[in-house]
Amino acid sequence: DRTIKIAPSILSADFANFGQEIQAIEAQGADWVHVDVMDGHFVPNLTFGPAMCKAIRPHIKTVMDVHLMIAPVDPYIEAFAEAGADVITAHVEAGPHIHRTLQAIRANGAKAGVALNPGTPASAVEYLLDMVDLICVMTVNPGFGGQKFIHSQVEKVKELSRMIGSRPIHIEIDGGIDPTTAPLMTDAGADVLVAGSAVFKGGSVETPEIYGQNIRAI
Ligand code: DX5
Ligand code: ZN
Numbered sequence: 001d002r003t004i005k006i007a008p009s010i011l012s013a014d015f016a017n018f019g020q021e022i023q024a025i026e027a028q029g030a031d032w033v034h035v036d037v038m039d040g041h042f043v044p045n046l047t048f049g050p051a052m053c054k055a056i057r058p059h060i061k062t063v064m065d066v067h068l069m070i071a072p073v074d075p076y077i078e079a080f081a082e083a084g085a086d087v088i089t090a091h092v093e094a095g096p097h098i099h100r101t102l103q104a105i106r107a108n109g110a111k112a113g114v115a116l117n118p119g120t121p122a123s124a125v126e127y128l129l130d131m132v133d134l135i136c137v138m139t140v141n142p143g144f145g146g147q148k149f150i151h152s153q154v155e156k157v158k159e160l161s162r163m164i165g166s167r168p169i170h171i172e173i174d175g176g177i178d179p180t181t182a183p184l185m186t187d188a189g190a191d192v193l194v195a196g197s198a199v200f201k202g203g204s205v206e207t208p209e210i211y212g213q214n215i216r217a218i
Contacts (some may be wrong), residue, residue: 005031006171006215007065010056011047012145012196018052020205022059028212030064032087032175038085039070039082042094043143051081057084065192067115067143067174070094071103074201081108088191089172090138092124093204102131113172118150122159132169134192135160139185145196149176152187161189179217193218203207 008030022033035053041044057064066085070076075111080088081183088110090101098114105112113134114125118141125135126135137157140147153173160171172192182193195218203210 002191004186006218007032007034007192007194008199009034009036009194009196011036012200018056019059024205024208025211026061028208029215033060034065034066037068041070043069045143050083053083077104078108081110085110087111089114089115093117122156134170134172136172136174138174149181153201154184157188158192182218
C-alpha cells in the first residue's frame with residue numbers, strides 16, 4: 001500500500017499524557033504512531049524502552065512504528081516485539097550485523113525496517129532489499145525533534161525508490177517534515193511521513209482539532 005501515511009512522532013507529545021495524546025492524533029487522522037527509542041549512546045538523547053511501548057500499545061488502534069536509535073539492538077528485539085511493535089526499525093550504523101538484526105525482527109513476528117543516517121549512502125541497503133519491509137531515510141541527524149530538514153536526502157529517496165522498483169517496501173522519511181518539505185519527499189517516492197513538531201505544535205489534548213489541522217496541512 002503506497003498511499004501516503006502520516007506517522008506522528010510522540011517524541012513531541014506530552015510525556016505525561018501519552019495515552020490521551022495517541023487517542024487524539026488517531027482521532028484526528030494519524031495513520032501510524034511513530035515511537036522514538038533513544039539510548040544516550042547511539043544518539044545523544046534518552047527516551048524510553050519496551051515497558052513504555054507495552055504501556056501505550058492498548059491506546060494504539062493503527063500501527064505502532066518503533067524506531068530504535070540504540071546500539072546494540074539485537075538484545076532488545078524480542079522485548080520490543082513482545083511489547084506489541086508492528087514495525088521495528090534498526091539503524092544500519094548501529095552495528096556490524098544489520099542482516100542478522102533484520103532476520104531477528106522478522107523471526108519475532110514484526111515487520112522489519114532499516115534506517116539510514118543522513119551521511120549513509122542508499123547503497124548500504126542494496127543487499128538487504130529482500131530482508132526489509134521499510135526503509136527509513138533520516139532527514140535530520142537522529143536524536144531530537146524540531147531540527148532542520150537536510151535537503152540532500154531528496155536525492156537519496158529517489159535513488160532508493162529506483163532501487164526498490166516494484167518490491168513491497170515502504171519508504172519512510174523522518175525529520176523536519178512540514179507542509180513545505182513533505183511534497184518534496186512524496187514526489188521523490190516516500191509513502192510514510194514521520195512528523196513530530198509539525199503535528200503537535202500549537203495543540204494539546206484539550207485542543208486536538210489543532211493536531212487535525214496540522215496533519216491535514218502535511
Ligand atoms: C529524530 C526522531 C524523529 C523526530 C522527528 O531523531 O527520529 O522521529 O521525532 O521530529 P521532527 O518532525 O520535529 O523533526
Ligand atoms: Zn524517528
